[in-house]
Amino acid sequence: MKTSKPLYPSRPYILLFISILSISISSIMIKSSDTPTSVAGMYRLFISVILMLPFVPWKRLRSFEMSKKDWSIVCLAGLFLGLYFLSWMESLVYTSVASSMVILSLQPLFVMIGSYFMFKERANIVTILCLVAALLGSVIIAWGDIGVSREALIGDGLSLLGTVLVSAYMLAGQKVSHKIDPNLYSVIVFFLGGSVMLVYSLLNNSSLIEYNSSDWIYFLLLALIPTIFGQYLINLLLKSLGATTISVGIIGEPILAIILAYLLLGETISIFQFIGGIMTILGMGGYFWTKSLSYTAANIKIKMDKSVN
Known part of the structure; x- marks a missing residue:
């Protein structure tokens, strides 16, 4: 039996750090703009599709072993992504970035539960304790900024809905990650996600073109930073790291946002x-340490299998 060679142990985590750093900037960018969130999200994804089209391996399309069920999962992932962006970006209109980030930090719990049922992934007690510590740290970070009001509850509800949707999106992506090129997958789900927000914008009679030059630069930056350097890299890493590990890494987003605010804004x-x-750092560190031990054990097993064969 042929065993696939694992990726370099450090490279995926470097890319994960870059993606989380890029995503951590998005909430600040969205808060600083007055453009409709659905329009900003639509252009964010459509511009990303245009930029990525030249990198899709069109000549290899027939080589992908994709069934109708697999293609339906890809389409569902695009739908989940569009609804996630729509609900999460809209939540920032009603609630604080801090409250939204705390709710989004629940993502690993949903992903871990989904991974158990979909991929039979089991978590040991040490991993669960590390995850709980990281989640508690995230709650403490935002505790002083969380407000309670009718608008805040609406925003928190939208953020919770977005958390469930993005968890489903990541699980769907992991399901087909071994069968489809990540560039093609990203182009499809970005296009479908953008289409969801286009329909929503049309239903709400939002203007699609009447924006000034600074708004178009904002749309472009949303496509480049949190989408291509953020969301695309996450799609790329689903195959090697899995949805649970990536979602745990995303818990570190508030810490990066705080550091950026301290360095750039003097907060x-x-x-x-x-x-x-x-x-949060200790919890995440403990989680990734246990994962590294599992990685080392897997490598030893691969070498032993090769020596036997």
Whole structure:
């Protein structure tokens, strides 16, 4: 039996860090713009599709072993992505970035449950404790900025819906990641996701073209930074890291946002942010340490199998 060679142990995590850093900028960008969230999300994805089209391996399309069920999963992933962007970006209109990030940090729980039923992935007690510590750290980080009001509850509800949708999106992507090129997959799901927001924008009579030059630059930056350097890299890593590990990495987004705000905007770091940040880092570190041990054990098993054969 031929065993596939594992990826370099450090490379996927470097790319994961780049993707999380890129995504951490998106909430600040969305908050600073007055354009309709559905229009911004639509152009964010459509521009990404245009930029990525030259890199799709069109000549290899027939070589992909994709069934009708697999293609339906890809289409569902695109639908989930569009609805996720729509609900999460809209949640920032009603609630704070802090509240939204806390709810989004629940993503690993949904993904872990889904991975158990879809891929029979089991988590040991150490992994679960590390995940809980990271989640508690994320809650502590945002505790001082969480507000309670009718609008905030609407925003939190939309953020929770977005968390469920993005978890389903990542699980669907992992399901077909071994059968389809990540560039082609990203182009398809980005196009379908953008189409969802186009329909929503038309139903709400949102203007599609009457924007000034600064808004178009904003759309382009959304496509380049949080989408291509963020979401695309996540699609690329689903095959090697899996949805659960990636979702745990995304918990570190608030920490990166705090560091960026400190370095670029001169914002102070509160005691809640400091303690929560340390707890999140320790929890994430423990999780990735256990994963590295599993990776090492898998490599040893592969070498032993090769020596026997």
